[in-house]
Amino acid sequence: xxxxxxxxxxxxxxxxxxxxxxxxxxxxxxxxxxxxxxxxxxxxxxxxxxxxxxxxxxxxxxxxxxxxxxxxxxxxxxxxxxxxxxxxxxxxxxxxxxxxxxxxxxxxxxxxxxxxxxxxxxxxxxxxxxxxxxxxxxxxxxxxxxxxxxxxxxxxxxxxxxxxxxxxxxxxxxxxxxxxxxxxxxxxxxxxxxxxxxxxxxxxxxxxxxxxxx
Amino acid sequence: xxxxxxxxxxxxxxxxxxxxxxxxxxxxxxxxxxxxxxxxxxxxxxxxxxxxxxxxxxxxxxxxxxxxxxxxxxxxxxxxxxxxxxxxxxxxxxxxxxxxxxxxxxxxxxxxxxxxxxxxxxxxxxxxxxxxxxxxxxxxxxxxxxxxxxxxxxxxxxxxxxxxxxxxxxxxxxxxxxxxxxxxxxxxxxxxxxxxxxxxxxxxxxxxxxxxxx
DNA sequence: ATAGGATGTTACTGACCGGTAACACACTTC
DNA sequence: GAAGTGTGTTACCGGTCAGTAACATCCTAT
Numbered sequence: 001x002x003x004x005x006x007x008x009x010x011x012x013x014x015x016x017x018x019x020x021x022x023x024x025x026x027x028x029x030x031x032x033x034x035x036x037x038x039x040x041x042x043x044x045x046x047x048x049x050x051x052x053x054x055x056x057x058x059x060x061x062x063x064x065x066x067x068x069x070x071x072x073x074x075x076x077x078x079x080x081x082x083x084x085x086x087x088x089x090x091x092x093x094x095x096x097x098x099x100x101x102x103x104x105x106x107x108x109x110x111x112x113x114x115x116x117x118x119x120x121x122x123x124x125x126x127x128x129x130x131x132x133x134x135x136x137x138x139x140x141x142x143x144x145x146x147x148x149x150x151x152x153x154x155x156x157x158x159x160x161x162x163x164x165x166x167x168x169x170x171x172x173x174x175x176x177x178x179x180x181x182x183x184x185x186x187x188x189x190x191x192x193x194x195x196x197x198x199x200x201x202x203x204x205x206x207x208x209x210x211x212x213x214x
Numbered sequence: 215x216x217x218x219x220x221x222x223x224x225x226x227x228x229x230x231x232x233x234x235x236x237x238x239x240x241x242x243x244x245x246x247x248x249x250x251x252x253x254x255x256x257x258x259x260x261x262x263x264x265x266x267x268x269x270x271x272x273x274x275x276x277x278x279x280x281x282x283x284x285x286x287x288x289x290x291x292x293x294x295x296x297x298x299x300x301x302x303x304x305x306x307x308x309x310x311x312x313x314x315x316x317x318x319x320x321x322x323x324x325x326x327x328x329x330x331x332x333x334x335x336x337x338x339x340x341x342x343x344x345x346x347x348x349x350x351x352x353x354x355x356x357x358x359x360x361x362x363x364x365x366x367x368x369x370x371x372x373x374x375x376x377x378x379x380x381x382x383x384x385x386x387x388x389x390x391x392x393x394x395x396x397x398x399x400x401x402x403x404x405x406x407x408x409x410x411x412x413x414x415x416x417x418x419x420x421x422x423x424x425x426x427x428x
Numbered sequence: 429a430t431a432g433g434a435t436g437t438t439a440c441t442g443a444c445c446g447g448t449a450a451c452a453c454a455c456t457t458c
Numbered sequence: 459g460a461a462g463t464g465t466g467t468t469a470c471c472g473g474t475c476a477g478t479a480a481c482a483t484c485c486t487a488t
Binding site: 036127128129174181182 | 249250251253254329330331333334335337338339341342343351352355356359373375376377378379380382383384385386387388389390391393394395396399401402403404405407408411412414415416
């Protein structure tokens with residue numbers, strides 16, 4: 001998950017028994033922050049989960065806030081890498097890319113330990129503060145919007161900005177409702193169906209490469 | 215905001231200088247929980263804002279958890295009362311009701327102190343716990359879904375459950391994005407436009423009372 | 429006037445919070 | 459073997475957390 005390694009000369013760098021303490025700390029923080037929330041997880045819990053101690057944490061991170069920032073940056077990096085992988089399967093087919101992105105959202109939402117979007121959750125938990133992670137969140141959101149917008153533009157969407165916003169709202173809603181609805185009542189099961197209605201109306205019902213007009 | 219009052223005999227019950235301490239506490243908690251988050255607000259801050267003391271809080275509420283439950287119940291009560299007012303302006307016009315509900319969402323989102331949905335925020339903050347407020351949240355969500363579904367059913371929606379979920383996702387996304395997007399980039403500005411695309415596709419473009427088939 | 433209930437005041441508990449100081453140990457590299 | 463670096467251990471700081479005890483005061487209904 002986090003990759004830095006010291007110059008341990010001749011040792012084969014995979015399968016080292018214990019990763020560096022910094023990586024263990026970031027992994028533990030990632031797990032705990034995501035499952036329980038930033039405000040509910042103290043540094044003691046993190047160092048315990050990482051099998052180390054508080055001093056090692058503060059030798060590697062300036063503060064808990066800094067740790068939160070790096071947690072969110074790491075998750076965003078993963079997120080966009082995953083998106084890049086998904087769209088790579090549909091070269092030149094922006095509508096197929098969008099449907100695959102949405103499909104992967106639903107699939108990931110079904111996983112047991114899924115607790116919504118790390119950035120969105122953090123935005124809720126950190127509202128009303130000047131936490132440095134807020135800028136990371138806003139930047140990630142803008143990037144995600146651009147990502148969707150680029151696909152819609154390539155698909156000749158009629159009302160580009162409005163449709164982009166509509167799709168963003170669907171995605172955000174799909175993430176959030178994993179937490180605010182009971183587990184057996186997740187409304188995002190129909191995320192794909194709603195997406196298709198919107199794309200059919202705004203792109204025309206045929207694959208994107210065909211229709212410049214509906 | 216909270217209505218109970220003691221039998222103060224002949225006094226005109228409006229314009230009493232100081233409401234009962236219980237109401238002041240609940241109002242203060244409502245304000246602080248909503249603006250800063252449940253986990254960031256301590257009981258000391260609440261009693262200070264209410265102009266009272268901790269003993270009065272614990273004489274009126276069993277615990278902070280209980281206070282959180284009553285905070286959310288009160289907000290939900292307000293919420294559905296507002297919805298009832300809105301739909302009352304469009305009798306027999308379920309599509310008009312839905313558009314008015316969504317319109318009011320956008321308008322409320324523009325208010326300065328708007329911090330998303332109290333229940334959704336609480337769901338994020340309380341995830342991974344057994345907090346008693348979670349049941350309140352789930353019940354409110356189910357009720358909101360039924361509210362939307364009833365209107366869509368009255369409007370003869372084609373794919374009733376799927377469309378209901380789609381609209382729910384839009385609403386939830388609209389709430390959440392007030393916190394996760396920068397203030398000048400709120401994607402819910404186009405909430406109404408997206409709603410109309412979906413309704414046009416699933417109800418037919420004419421007002422609902424006309425078309426049983428599209 | 430008085431009784432009872434609602435409210436205020438002060439002080440306290442035990443636990444946890446983020447963060448730090450001082451020191452000891454292990455390991456690699458030269 | 460010496461130096462340097464990464465890591466572990468223990469104890470501690472001041473502050474805040476939710477919650478309580480004991481006592482004082484005010485208001486209102488009778």
